[in-house]
Amino acid sequence: MSDYTIRRYRQSLLLGLIGVVKKLFPDEQLKIAHSILDGVYCELHDSLLSAREVKNVEDHLQNWVHADQAIFSEPRKDHLYHCLIDDYAINTIYPPLERSGTLEYFKLIHFPPGFILLFPNANHSEMISPFVPPEKLSATFSETQRWLENLHLSQVQDVNAIIAARSSQDLICLAEALHEKKISSIADRIFEQRRNVRVILISGPSSSGKTTFAQRLSTQLRVNGLRPVALSLDNYFLSREETPLDANGQYDFDSLQALDLPLLAAHLNALIKGEDVETPIFDFVCGERSPVGKHMHLCPDEILVVEGIHALNPCLVPSLDRNQMFKIYVSALFQLNIDDYNRVSTTDVRLIRRIVRDNQFRGTDPERTLAQWESVRRGENSNIFPYQEEADVMFNSSLLYELNALRPYAEHLLISITPECPHYKVAVHLLTLLSFFHPMDISTLPFNSILREFLGGSTYDV
Structure with missing residues (x-):
């Protein structure tokens, strides 16, 4: 299924779920809170659901499908x-399918105080992935939700009201202060484990702000007396003729096997022991390593910072002692919803970030970014999301005002996409989503903000 068809499939199931809950719990209100794994987390506003009640909801939803x-x-x-x-x-931001009979693949999982509605795996449309409780991811979502509730912010309209009252600077200060507090806390944890930890591994899906996060974390580590040293996984790519091919016969650069894993392991182990190594420098133009590499040596007060899509995969450097690694998962887990039934997809937020960034810094038009997105998503589902719970800590890079800030930039680009474009429907959907966010002035946005990675003007080399 295409990404757009997957969206319609999921929207249709959610409509069925809303109808079932209204029948079974007429005095309650369902909240479709946020995405999690291959599904969405839902709960009732005023009641806890038992496992028996969740099973009853699933049975009624199955009957609706079979009918x-x-x-x-x-x-x-x-x-x-x-x-x-x-x-x-019910008003929705996605169009549903025409009938319920095609919605046979789903599952409800009791996840107190609510439940998770699991959809088919994005890479395998006729399969529900095995459920492994996402404890760390769920805790990160819950932490952000509590923070928003403490600020009395739960929906987009709450942020719009603050912007309309010309108090957007308060939003910026609050959101940026939270980021700085979390990054500082992570740096403190690493410092406390400095006798063991020698390698920091950072991963996350596309457009999560990993580069800026790594820079800001490095600053906080320096404040604590540690000297971070960057090591890029991209330099460990195999030459083109050794790169594995995907199912379409194309080079699969997202595959873990596209990296020279033995060389990477040898270099990391040597650096940790205080030995000198010559790390490779990969030339992406010719698809080969440069003849001369980069000499590296790790001093006792230095710590390696490694960023890449495979950074959390246990098979990246299996020979390395786990106690010597500190793993961080970064993602934009946006949690302001339009209303109880219409959530803002974290995937849409990242896509809007990428459309703006690609045009600003890579000269890529929005049509090309949209054309690449399905491939990007497949890579994330195969190489990033399965390992997110491997992280020692998760960092939510979303900013509660970010779609308000991104709207003028993204809207200008998306409007240029014509009906003849195969991605026109996705563009219209993103424009519809952005229409709920009042635009805001970003002139006072800090130069070290993660959002600067996409809008420009960052103090870092991103």
């Missing part, structure tokens, strides 16, 4: 979709 119910929807002028489920009127 092959028609799903009525029509587009509105504002590009939302007006849907009817058992006489309940």
Whole structure:
């Protein structure tokens, strides 16, 4: 299934879920809170759900699917979709499918105080992935949710009201202060373990702000008396003729086997022992290593910082003592929703970031970025998300005002996409999503903000 079809499939299941919950719990309100694994976490506003109740919801949703119910929807002028489920009127930002009978692949998992609705695996449309409780990811979402609730911010309209009151600087200060506090806390944890930890490994999906995070973490490590030394996994690529091929016969640069793993392991072990090594420098133009590498030596007060998509994969350097590694997962876990039924997808937030960044710094038009996105997503599902719970700590790089700040930049680019473009529907969806966010002035945005990685003006070389 294409990414757009997957969105419609999921929206249809969510509509069925809303109808079932309204029947079973008429005095309650369902909240579709946030994405998690291959699904979404949901809960009731005022009640805890038992495992038996969740199973009952699943059975009723399965009956709705088997009944092959028609799903009525029509587009509105504002590009939302007006849907009817058992006489309940619901507005959605994704169009549903026409009937429920095609929605046979799903599963509900009791996850107190609510549940997770699991969708088919993005890479295998007829399979529900085995459920492994995402304890660290869930805790990160919960922490952000509590913070937003303490600020009395739960939906997009709350942030819009602050911007309309000309108090956007308060939003910027609060969000940036939270980032700095979390980064400082991570640096403190690493410093406390400095006798053991010699390598920091950072990973996360596309457009999560990993580069700026690594720079800001390095600054905090220096404040603590440690000297970070960057080591790029990109320099350990194999030559083109040794690179594995994907199912389409193309070079699979996202594969772990595209890296020279024995050389990487040998260099890391040698550096930790205080030995000198000559690390490679990869020339991406010719697809070969440069004849001369870079000499490196790790002093006692220095610590390696390694960033890359495979950084959390246990098979990257299996010979390295786990106690000598500190693993960090970075992702933009945006949690301000439009309303209880329409959440803002973290994937959409990252895509909007990437569209703006690619155009600003890489001269890439939005059509090309959209064309590459499905491949990017496949790589993330195969190489990043399965290992996120390997992290010692997770950092949420989202900023509660970021779509307000990104809107003028992204809107200008997305409007240029014409109906003839195969990605026009996705562009329209992103424009619809952005329309809920009041634009804001970014002139006072700090130069070390993660958002500067996408908008420009960063104090770091990103």
